[in-house]
Structure formats: C-alpha cells, structure tokens
Amino acid sequence: MAYTPVVKLLRDAQPGEEVSVAGWVRTRRDSKNGFSFVELNDGSCMSSLQVVIDGQVPGYEEHIREATTGASLIASGTVQESPGKGQRIELHAASFEVPGTADAETYPLQKKRHSFEFLREIAHLRPRTNTFGAIMRVRNAASRAIHEFFQQRGFLYINTPIITTSDCEGAGEMFTVTTLDLEQLAKKPTEVDFTQDFFGRRASLTVSGQLEAEVFATSLGSCYTFGPTFRAENSNTTRHLAEFWMVEPEMPFCNLDDNMRLAEEFIRTVTKDVLENCREDLEFFNLRIDKTVLEVLENIVSHDFIRVPYTEAIELLEASGKTWEFPVEWGKDLQSEHERWLTEEHFKQPIILFDYPRTIKPFYMRCNDDGRTVRAMDVLVPRIGEIIGGSQREERLDILTERLHECQLDPEEYWWYLDLRRYGTVPHSGFGLGFERFVQLLTGMVNIRDCIPFARTPRNADF
Ligand code: ATP
C-alpha cells in the first residue's frame, strides 16, 4: 500500500518527509488567501490529519470544491510542523485527487451530532463517525487480545459448527435451518416432515459451541472457540442480540475454582491490553459517552473480583430494602436489575456469583452434594450485569443421564456427549463470554446494537 496510515503519520512522521495519504474528508475550510485546510480521516485512528492545499497546487481551482464532507481524497506532499493547536504535524499537499465526491445535499453525515438510533438506520455509513470508528477499533483490539490470551496459555483455537442438530441449553429459542419449500408447506396444513429436509432431521443455528468444545477439551487439552452464536429470543433489551459472538474456553482437569480464576484473569488481562492499546479511543468514550468508562476499567484491572455464593447474593438482595420490578426469591433466576445492584451499588466492582439452584441451570452443570445447587458461575460487571456464564461440567455418567431426564431431554440424542463420560471422563470446566457485552463494557455504549458492525434483532436484519 502506497499510502501511509494517519495513525502512523501522527505518531512517527518528521517534518520534511514526503508522504501520500488517502481517506475521507471530514471538513474543509477555505481561507481567503487562496488555500484550503482539509481534515482527512482514514479510520486508522480517532484523529484526522490536517492537509493544507495551496491555490498553486495543480487542479486546485477546478477540483477543490469537490472535497466536501464525505468525499474521498488522496493527497501527496511534505510533512510540516503544525502551527495550529492540538496537532503536531500537518501535510502540505503538492498534489491531490478526489476519487469520489459526496453530494452535500444528500450525504447523511454532515458535521453535527446524530442520534445512535438514526445511525443504526445508516449502518453502512456509521463507521465513518468518530464513535463507530472507535468502537470498531476497540472491538478489533479486544479480539486480538483474546486470541493472544489463550494462545499464550496453549489453548487450542477450535471452530465449532454453526449449523447443529443439538440444543446446548435444552431450551427453545433456536433458529431453524431448512431448505424445505415453506410456501408449499404453508398450503398443506400437515405436520412438517423434517426427514425430507436437507439434513434429514431438524437443524438449527447454534446457540453455543460448548458441547463440541468439550469434545476437544477431553482429547486435545484446553481449547477455546470464538465464533457467532444465534438466539431467537424475542427480547428487545439493550443487552441482547439475535446474532452475537461468543468466546468459549473449555479446560479438562479443572474445577469451578480454576474456572473462576481463569475468567477473572481473562477479563482483567484483556481489559488491560485494550487500555494500553486504545488509549485515544477510550479517552474519547470517557469524554463523550460515559464519564465512568476509564474508572470502571481501571478498577477491573486493579482489583480482585469478589466471589459470592448465589444464596448469599439472594440474602443481600432481600436485605437491600429496595423494591424490585421482579421479586427476589431463592430458586429464581436473577434479573438484570438484581445483577446490576450487586455489582454497581453494593460491591461497586465485578463479582462472581456461584452455586446456583439446579432448577434454573442447564443439564450439563455439575451437581453439588446438597442436591439443590450446581457448580455454575456468572461474572457480573457494572453497567452490564452478566457478561460471562460458566460452570464445572457434570462428568459422572449416571448423574448426567439423570439430569437429562430431569430436564426432559432424550439421552439418546446426546449419545456422543455421554460417550465423553463413558470413555475416560475427567472433571472439566468452561465458560462463555458474550463478546458484544464485553465491547459494551469497554466503550461505555448503552446499547449492544452499537457494539457489532451490523446488529440482528427482532424485526431487524438490514444490511
Ligand atoms: P442472559 O440471562 O443475560 O440473557 P444467558 O444466561 O442466557 O444471558 P448464557 O447462555 O449464559 O447467557 O451465555 C453466555 C454469555 O453470552 C452471557 O453471559 C452473555 O454475555 C452472552 N449472551 C447471552 N445471550 C446473549 C444475547 N442474546 N446477546 C448478546 N450476548 C448474549
């Protein structure tokens, strides 16, 4: 690539250097003395580069007016020290070109604040805004730090299937994948015959790669997945997407304590990496989106997470004196309001709840001897609530089979999963991190729809 990224120029370039840059015009100011200042942004960082185009530059008279907000621009010239405030250097162009103009009447991103709702309607252009550029760079940095975290610890990266015939949670909420002719089917009010379908049985988009990850953890050692998952839950919240990315490590010969330790180290290490590598973007979020972003992240990096048994959390919630929208009761799942009170108001830092009632957790979680709880854990963080859900897995064949019956699932369907307990079973553990919730935490964005390039939610799959 012949063009120097702006991020590199602003960091390293010295006056006198000859460079070419390419990007999109944020603004242009024409001075009365016959030259122009263009703020050029190429997405490589938050800052734009000031390009000074003198009236003497070839083509100035004919083309400078084309360099409006949103137009693309290529410029070559000499780096000079900038007399202006807030920037070290600027580019004095010797030549420039506008490969693509942007009609000022219709270009939707004129220089003013736009609501996030409006920007969602132009998801194809929103990456050109400061906020979305920063979100995507943070997302990228987090993604890289996640791979590094696991790779450094020898975890194997596994790609689990997206189309599946097993339901990990044993709950509904799955998208069916079919090649059956739905229009024909609609004409005949008969039961759908999935044996005629592409896979010869009903198939869906995966809700989790966990069960398949367990296969590899119990043969090749610690592994992780990082891929898309799909849930057809019809909930219009600020923390749920129909398509989201999940990071799922799975470790053989590990119990719930090891699992909690890994989850904590994982969040703290990745957060620290992002704090180090995305300073400019995080400062922007702290200034413009949420004044507590840096404080929350620094708190995460510098404090041990507090571990609280579910039963104790219920007692705290009951003793809080708060009136809850959803009642608190032992044996009920915690709602977002409860999770947030615990982590934001009571403990004021991330916490890990563990040993949940077995009636509200999936079949694969290891049963405790008390007969009423399982070795489950959730990591709760300020502003989000649950960001990680995990557990020690039930490794005992008889108890696992019993649990399948208890959850009204057919052990025949899980024959291969049960084989892992039949042949060389081991204690093992793992968890799932919702990647977009993590991006929410890192950026302070209120709505998860703004933390993924293209959000899929009920009644919305545009772009
Ligand atoms: P919640 O109770 O918040 O709906 P869950 O308990 O159903 O979440 P898990 O099955 O434990 O979620 O999934 C593991 C992680 O995946 C969660 O901790 C969360 O970070 C993330 N996650 C779950 N559902 C969604 C969703 N619909 N959109 C985005 N992230 C999600």
Ligand code: MN
């Ligand atoms: Mn969960």
